[in-house]
Amino acid sequence: MIRMFRQLAIAGLLLPFAAYTPASTQHGLPDKVQQSLKASKIASESLSLVTLPLNAPGRPTFFNADVSVNPASTMKLVTTYAALELLGPSHQWKTEFYADGPLKNGVLHGNLLLKGGGDPKLNLEKLWLLLRDLRAYGVRQVTGDLILDRSHFIQPRLPVFDDDGGDIDKPYLVAPDALLVNLNALRLITRNQDGKVQVVVEPPIASIRIDNRVKPLKPGKCPAWPDVRYNTVKQFDGTTVIVSGSLAEGCRTQSYLAPLDHQSYIAGAVRAIWAELDGSILGQDHLGEVPKNARLLASAWSPDLTEIIRDINKYSNNTMARQLYLSLGAQFRTAADGDDAMAAQRVIRQWLARKGITAPHLVMENGSGLSRDERVSARELAKILEAAWKGPYAAEFVSSLPLVATDGTMRKRLKRTVMAGEAHIKTGTLNNVRAIAGYSRDRNGNSWAVVAILNHPKPWGASAILDQVLLDLYRQPATP
Template identity: 30%
Template sequence: MLRKVMWILSAGLLLFACMIPHTHVHVAGKEDRMIDRLTEYLANEEQLQGAAFAIHITEEQSGKTIFEKHADQRMRPASNMKLLTAAAVLDELGQEHRFETIVATDGPVKNGQLNGNLYLIGKGDTSLTYEDIERLANQLHELGIRKINGDIVADDTYFDQERYSEDTTWKDESAYYGAAISALTVAPDNDYDTGTVKVMVKASASSGKPEVRVVPETDYITIQNNAAIVSDNEEAELKVTRTHGSNDIVISGSIARGENEQEWVAVWEPTEYVLQLFEDYVKASGIQIKGTTKTAKAPAKRTELLRKESAPLKELLIPFMKLSNNGHAEMFLKHIGSREKAGNWEDGINQLEHYLDGMQFPKGKMVIRDGSGLSHVNGITARQLTTLLIQAQQESWFPAFKTSLPVAGKAERMVGGTLRNRFVGTDLAGKIEAKTGTLTGVSSLSGYMETKSGDRVVFSILLNGMLDEEEGPGIEDNILKIVYEELKSMHTN
């Protein structure tokens, strides 16, 4: 009888066990081993001696912390700041939002003559290129316009006139990553390096001095070519810089014979740059201009002649995040500010903070000075970044956000982005989607990683105060390799 009762109890327990939902259960000791390995690595990594670091790693779905070290210490995030900007602009404008550039007039068009002023109105399109400006000029000719009896006016008042965020240094002003911000600005390429010209230097075998070509061709900048050509066995270093407060570009140093080099240089006053390009292209299309060129606000009463729309925001996020474009970040930040006045940094930052408040971020616990992370004053914690990454998964725009992240070890630039040369040929290639960040003394990496078991973790690694920030990516990679190796057998069914 007792044996029968025990059999019934055993059967009942088995049935009850089968009714329990199928879940992952941590294997005892595995998580501790990962923590021990990470702790030992961080303590012994020579490049971290005297530096500061913050790390937070969580399970993707539950948000449960599996490792943390100084996770609540504010750090300079560098371009990891773009994670916040991308989420905020998606939330505020929507992933299908398109940006506009408009050509309009305040006068009638009759018998091939435009009797009034012609206005080129910028609305903050991050993807506008010089070829788009040329196309608009040609389309005016196609409309039958042969003469403009008025001025050509560039209107960039959709944003304010503040060109640089408050912590931009004068040394950043001529660099492509520190380009001036305007609601009317163009790029020389399809990477959309807005507000710049591309300077191409070629040292052919027959020339005594290197040849220089600028894209787009424009008289807005001047070139002073002081560079020399040296033989292959001589040390060569070419420098391309713009003189502060001007559009004089000086090329100095040397380039090896047979070599080609190119550099993107930010222009001084991008609106004036676009205005001159537009004037040149209008004339080249066969249209006479009676008046002059200037910048001013277009009148409310005007007639639209042409409109150029950008690709949807979800597509513009690809070059922004994959290639880590600072100019795009600041333009997006100005876009999400007040609708009652011109876009500006103060309102944009306030709106970004308002968005984060809605995600239940603790108020007053971070410092935000720009949208790109170029500022050394920004202060964000690793836990705040992982919180953003976890909560973003609940948003309708998350697929666009996730697609915009660089993918480890993927060679195609608009897939791998700034991670295309990392984890190549390893088990982690294709399994990390994350935003990189680099400043002097700063390296960062935050995003998502798929483990060998198919589970995913969310991580943020912020390294500050480094003697050489170029050592940072190797440290980040080592940390993630340890996590991957230990998590691959941490779960069992």
């Protein structure tokens, strides 16, 4: 019912808009792109393609440009560009520790309260520094409870997304939270040292138990992908990680899991690091809000938004993108907004309208592209990229995208080709989606916005098709 209401509300907003039609278009696909489609047995109707010249004359391409498609992670471009302009490149998030009782001789007689402000990048190092500041303030023991204030966001009720079916412990599926710590991820390190297999978990949360079933092997060549598997069993009194497989002596491997809910992870990480700092909390863990008479003990600021969007776009971080999307909603929330996701979509649509960009196909659910419901057309996304290119934060935005053959999700693509280092491209991948969007230079040194989105039940070989789009765009006719 909630999803249906959202879609109906969105449809009502879209009726007044009309699609933009350029005066001069190139409707046909380049020959080599058509050949790549045919080689992968993918119909050309599955591909939407738009290229727009940005700083020099050129003939734009519009192919299936006004079809509503799932953009996968290229939707992050809309979220991050909107955040740059609406929040500002120097925007930061704050995390704070409070006390509701007196501090005497290192003992806090009351509760310790941790208030989240939606920081997308509150990692373990920053949490350690924050707790270290608490120790420097003089706190050693807390007689009361650890209270977690996660009230900063009004969370939407969205469907759980799992593209692979059943593996809900993958870190890329972690939901956003006002008090997100280390992306809720556990790092499990397995190593065979002197014929004995050890498994270490970071952070060392007390509710995580390790069932080590890894068989030690004799010394040998360490494979790129060791035969070590991690499975979780959730029980009433904690979570057990079963580690199985085999590992040769002298070898090691690591993996990341996210089996805990936010409250268990946050509280477990705080207690583990606090214990390492020789601190103790005698009470229990529970949720609550910081009272008005509480006293601030320590606070920490996130990196600037410019750094945050670099992590989001370079490495296609879904949780951070969703965190940023809710931050937009929380910043501009009104009484009429049902939750922060609805507020974010409203704000982004109004912001685009002020720029003269009509986007009747744009549907944003969580702002990350990790969704079956998010939609956009290639023309709309290209026009947004064009506006970003002309905007005041173009340098910050463009540099946040992966550089072809160099870093991020494009680091292994188009190596040893003319495209190496010539384009900043955001990728998008779901089971039935392959996409690229961003900025590319041609051989004349001119810049283009490019969007290529392929929706197909079996998009095998699609990366080669999209790479061919970039290669063909590079080979523009030489200018005199």
